Amino acid sequence: MQQGKTCCGCHSSAQNSAVLNRVESCIIALLLNKTNANILTSTQLTWQALQPDSTRYQSIFSTVSLEECDSLAAVQPRLLNALAHLHHQTQGFPLLLLRSQENSDYLACIAAAAQRFQPEEIALYGGDYHIMGDTVTLLPPTDAARPFTSQGGVHFADWIETEQLFGCVRQYKDRIQLEPGLLHRANGGTLILSINTLLAQPLLWLRLRKAVEQGRFEWFSQDERQPLPVTVPPLPLQLRLVLCGDRDALASFQELDVEAHEMALYSEFEENLQVLDEEEMTAWCQWTLTQAEQAGLAKPEADFWPVLINEAVRMTGDQDTLPLCPRWLRRQLQEAALHGEQIDAAALKEALETRQWRESFLMDRMRDEILLNQIMIETEGEVVGQINGLSVIEFPGHPRPWGEPSRITCVVHPGDGEFTDVERKAELGGNIHAKGMMIMQAYLIAELELDQQLPFSASLVFEQSYSEVDGDSASLAELCALISALANQPLTQQIAVTGSVDQFGNVQPVGGLNEKIEGFFHICQSRELTGKQGVILPASNVRHLSLSQEVTDAVEQGQFHIWAIERVDEALPLLTGIAWQSESGESLLNTIQERITQLNQQDARPRPWPLRWLNWFNHS
Numbered sequence: 103m104q105q106g107k108t109c110c111g112c113h114s115s116a117q118n119s120a121v122l123n124r125v126e127s128c129i130i131a132l133l134l135n136k137t138n139a140n141i142l143t144s145t146q147l148t149w150q151a152l153q154p155d156s157t158r159y160q161s162i163f164s165t166v167s168l169e170e171c172d173s174l175a176a177v178q179p180r181l182l183n184a185l186a187h188l189h190h191q192t193q194g195f196p197l198l199l200l201r202s203q204e205n206s207d208y209l210a211c212i213a214a215a216a217q218r219f220q221p222e223e224i225a226l227y228g229g230d231y232h233i234m235g236d237t238v239t240l241l242p243p244t245d246a247a248r249p250f251t252s253q254g255g256v257h258f259a260d261w262i263e264t265e266q267l268f269g270c271v272r273q274y275k276d277r278i279q280l281e282p283g284l285l286h287r288a289n290g291g292t293l294i295l296s297i298n299t300l301l302a303q304p305l306l307w308l309r310l311r312k313a314v315e316q317g318r319f320e321w322f323s324q325d326e327r328q329p330l331p332v333t334v335p336p337l338p339l340q341l342r343l344v345l346c347g348d349r350d351a352l353a354s355f356q357e358l359d360v361e362a363h364e365m366a367l368y369s370e371f372e373e374n375l376q377v378l379d380e381e382e383m384t385a386w387c388q389w390t391l392t393q394a395e396q397a398g399l400a401k402p403e404a405d406f407w408p409v410l411i412n413e414a415v416r417m418t419g420d421q422d423t424l425p426l427c428p429r430w431l432r433r434q435l436q437e438a439a440l441h442g443e444q445i446d447a448a449a450l451k452e453a454l455e456t457r458q459w460r461e462s463f464l465m466d467r468m469r470d471e472i473l474l475n476q477i478m479i480e481t482e483g484e485v486v487g488q489i490n491g492l493s494v495i496e497f498p499g500h501p502r503p504w505g506e507p508s509r510i511t512c513v514v515h516p517g518d519g520e521f522t523d524v525e526r527k528a529e530l531g532g533n534i535h536a537k538g539m540m541i542m543q544a545y546l547i548a549e550l551e552l553d554q555q556l557p558f559s560a561s562l563v564f565e566q567s568y569s570e571v572d573g574d575s576a577s578l579a580e581l582c583a584l585i586s587a588l589a590n591q592p593l594t595q596q597i598a599v600t601g602s603v604d605q606f607g608n609v610q611p612v613g614g615l616n617e618k619i620e621g622f623f624h625i626c627q628s629r630e631l632t633g634k635q636g637v638i639l640p641a642s643n644v645r646h647l648s649l650s651q652e653v654t655d656a657v658e659q660g661q662f663h664i665w666a667i668e669r670v671d672e673a674l675p676l677l678t679g680i681a682w683q684s685e686s687g688e689s690l691l692n693t694i695q696e697r698i699t700q701l702n703q704q705d706a707r708p709r710p711w712p713l714r715w716l717n718w719f720n721h722s
Contacts, residue, residue, distance in 0.1 A: 145641075145665040145672055149658035152649045154421040156408040159383045163407040166387040173392045174215055176385035177375055177426050181215055184369035188292075188342055189219035195315065195365040196342040199355070202371030204296040204346050207429045209258040212344065212371065216256045216292045227252045227290030228337055233278050240335040249282045250337060254291030257284055261299050264306055270324055273331045280334065285310070285319060290340050297347030297355050304358060311362060314341050346371075374423045386424050393431045399439055403446035410434060413454060415648035416616055422645065464497065465504040469621075472507070473628055477566050479507050480595040481626050481635060487512040487587035489677070490598040491564070491579035492622060492637070494614035503614060505621025507598050509565040510576060512583040516701060517559025521584075524563035525571045532572025541574070542581040544605045545670070549683075549691065550698070557701045560584055574602040575612035578638075581670060582677055589693040593677045596632065597665075598622040601640040607670040611642040616649055623653050623662055631656065636663030638673050 156163075175182055181200070188198045202208050226243035228250045243251040259266070262284060269283035284293065300307040313319045321334040345366075347355065356363040377383050390410070391401060402410075413434065414424045425431070435445060437457065442449025471477045479490065491510045496503040523539045525531030531539075539562070547556065562580050564571050578601035586593045600618050601609045619637050626635045644666050656662040667673050674682045674690055683691045 145667050145676075147644065147657070147664045147666055149654050151644055152647050152654045152657060152664065154411055154415045154648055156411045159380065159407075160404070162380060162384050162387060163404040166384060166391065167401075168388060168391050168395065171388050173385065173388040174211075177389045178215065178372055180369050181212070181371055182218070184367055185216050185344075186219055188344070188367055189216075191342075191367075195362065197314075197362060197366040198342075198344045199297075199352060199363070199366045199368050200344055200346045200371060201349060201352060201369075202346045203348070203427070203429070204260055204298060204351075205429060206260050207432070208371060209260055209294055209296075209346065211428050212346065213256045213258045213292075213294055216294065216344065220254060220256065220291065224253055225290065227254060227340055228286060231280050231334070233280070233332075236278070236332050238278065238280070238332050238334045240337065250280070250286050252287055252289040252291070255288070256292045256294065257288040258294035259284060259299070260296050262295065262306075263303070265324065267306065268309065268319070268322075271321060271330055271332070271334060278332050280321075285313065285339070285341070286337065288341060289337075292342045292344060294344040294346065297345045297351040300345070301351065301354050301358065307359065310343075311359070313339055314343060372426055374418050374425050376423050378422060386426075389426060390431050390435075393428050394435050394445070397432050397435060399435050400445055402435070402438075403444055405447040406438070406445055406450055409447045409450045409454075412648050413450075415646075419613070419646050421648065458502075461501050462504075464500060468495070468506065469624065469628075472625055479509055479625060481629055482632065483595050484592035485595060486590055486592045487514070487583055488595070489579050489583045489586070489593050490595060490622065491576040492598050492600040492618035493576070494617050503617055505614060505617035505619065507622050507625060508567065508576070510562065510579050510583050511565055512560055512562045512580070512587040514558045514560045514584075514587045516557060519556035520559045522559070522561040524561060525567070532570055534574050535572050535576070538574030538577035538602055539580065541605055542577045542584070542603055545603060545607050546581065546584065548605065549607070550694065552698070554702075557698055558588060560587065573612070575600055575614075577602045578609055578640075578670065578673065582673060585674065585682075585690055585694070586678065588697065589678075589690045590697070591678045591680060591690060591693065594634075596626075596635040597638060597677055598636075599638045599673065599677070601638070601643075601667075601673075603670055609640045609642075609667055609669060609673070611640045611646070615639060615643050615646050619647075619664065620650055620653055623656065626662065627652075627656070631661040633661050634663075636665065638665045638667060638676060641666040641668045 184198055184200070188196060200212065202212065224246075226246060229243050230241040230245070230248045231250055232239050232241060245251060246253050265283065267283045267285055269281045269286055272279045272281060300310075309322075317339055318336040319339045320336045321330060323330050345355070375382060375386050375389075377386055387407065394401065411424065415421050417425050417430065434450065434453070437453035438445045438450040441452040441456070468477075472479045480488075481490075488509065488511045491508045493506055493508045494503045495506055521539070521543050523531055523536060526536050526539070550556070562584065564576075579599040581603055582593060582599060585591075598618075600612055600615070602612055603609055619639070622635075622637055626632075653662065657664060665672075665676055667676075671682045674680070678690065680693075681687075681689050683689050
């Protein structure tokens, strides 16, 4: 009986142990599932975060007007300060270098700003040329109607050539005629020119600078082989110059004339406005109303503004930043006016949808390649070492970029720890992509805390990619694919990933978020949304989101999801269902370390003597 009890007792202990193990496993599984669920819910974005929040400014949209406002001063204080300084400058070279676009809309806006600082009293500048036979004399200015007498003012040109700027001396038979140029009409005022005009014609700049510095314009022959037919007295000149161009043009101008660049004032036409409160939003709306008024358009309706703001954020790439570009704002207003009797939300939406349809032929054809399985992108199931990264495609000559998923794969095998970047080996990977790969590897090796070299080698590649890959926005996806291959743990193909990583596992922001998310969404939508598909992106990129209403509605209805993460640890449970690191229970890190230990133990085993002899023979 005692033995029987003992036997029964042992059997009961074994059963109890098995039950306890199962309970423990269930508890661990529950804890892991709870951890994954916490990550799933804590990092998941609500639909409200996918577009800029303009509801708090609704009262402004209903009441904004141009009465008693100075929209230019509110949005371009640096420009006005520089122009005021230029106007009151009495010493040195009167030149302002202004970083801005060089098209007529910008130059007209800058000219209107410069007009504020013109003196109210009327003064005459230049002189009056009298021609008698071969004799040309210069008299003081007495009549503003005369061709070489000016009242100053502000003049601009986006392109000009020698004769248009300096005028010319014409001779027809025995008759001499002097024709004025823009320089003479702007005498006493401000002349605004494109820097690229002067860069393309360096001699034009040298003559203009000489005339402004000397305070007089000396006539010259357009034909260097022939002198002037008569002697023409120089014309007194008083002029302020504003040269406009982008940063590259300003850099080229600095190379052209270092001294003038050093003497010049510098400022910028601000391209965007950071909007954090009602005062700044009012200033932006009033600036937009100014553009509508100057374009001869009606005042927009109140519901027009949120739609415009969504599109504006897509242009600037920041929910708190709105564009000030006159040309861009006028385009939205004018196209909305073409699609409706009034400028409202419906008209602008139709205009934007129509524009996107006109420009989407190439994007649709490339998307068809995926849907027809000519480009292999999986949006269901699980695969070891394979993940959907997100790319932005920009074709030269095409007006807009678009997003498209990229299949990234990784295979590992016993080796000497080498990580092969196939894109780099094939000379299809750029320097920034190579840098991202090395940072990713450094993080992984540090996390594994190895005492010796990693006994695995890995190969990473962008599948079906036949052009150069650059940028580090795929490094998070590549890292997840590498970890999946090392742990032999499948990744869900229903989630696409974008983001870069640093050596400590932090996920860093990348560009083109809206296009990337929408590109993957449209592929999933065309194949039918499952309710489990979505995109993982860096948390620091949330402020850059301004997604289409179609994507926002799908997220609101739970058909599509977007997760914003701060560390690599948060992405892996979403993709694999298993935590990266855990003190108790299964984790990807433990799995990789166990595989490494097993492989090292296999390598440490002594070989049978025939194999050892063969190994000695090979080394000999």
